[in-house]
Amino acid sequence: MKKPIYLTLVTGLALGTLVLAGIAEAGGPLRHRQHRQRARVHQGVQNGSVTRVERKVLKHEQRHINQMRNRALTNDGKIGPKEGKRIRGAQNRASRHIYRAKHNGWNQGQITD
Numbered sequence: 001m002k003k004p005i006y007l008t009l010v011t012g013l014a015l016g017t018l019v020l021a022g023i024a025e026a027g028g029p030l031r032h033r034q035h036r037q038r039a040r041v042h043q044g045v046q047n048g049s050v051t052r053v054e055r056k057v058l059k060h061e062q063r064h065i066n067q068m069r070n071r072a073l074t075n076d077g078k079i080g081p082k083e084g085k086r087i088r089g090a091q092n093r094a095s096r097h098i099y100r101a102k103h104n105g106w107n108q109g110q111i112t113d
Contacts, residue, residue, distance in 0.1 A: 027069055027079045033091055034069070037098060038062055044102040054101040061097060065090045 041058045044050030050058070068090060072083040079087065 027073055027084075027087075030069055030079065030084070030087055030091070034062060034066060037091065037094055040098050040102070044098070048107050049102045051101075051106050054106070058094070058098055058101060061090075061094045065094060 038059075041050060041055060041062070045055050065087065068083075068087050069079070072079045072087065
């Protein structure tokens with residue numbers, strides 16, 4: 001009698017742990033890409049290739065993408081194919097904007113006359 005109850009408890013705990021781990025990792029690649037993009041912006045600010053105004057615009061764009069991701073996860077705990085495609089499209093645009101900001105020739109703190 002005690003074995004089935006014990007087995008049920010252990011199985012339930014194991015499944016619960018797997019479900020929680022799955023929810024925590026949902027959208028993991030998207031989150032890692034966001035982290036890399038924030039690092040690119042930070043690196044551009046550090047070396048002066050991204051101005052304060054550009055930084056503000058790029059950070060706002062990153063916040064918007066994070067909100068899209070969080071909204072998708074809040075709905076059902078996972079990011080569906082359509083939601084993922086939409087978020088990846090926004091990340092692609094943000095990546096282009098970061099590249100352009102870093103390579104447009106505007107340097108912060110340097111006066112060119």
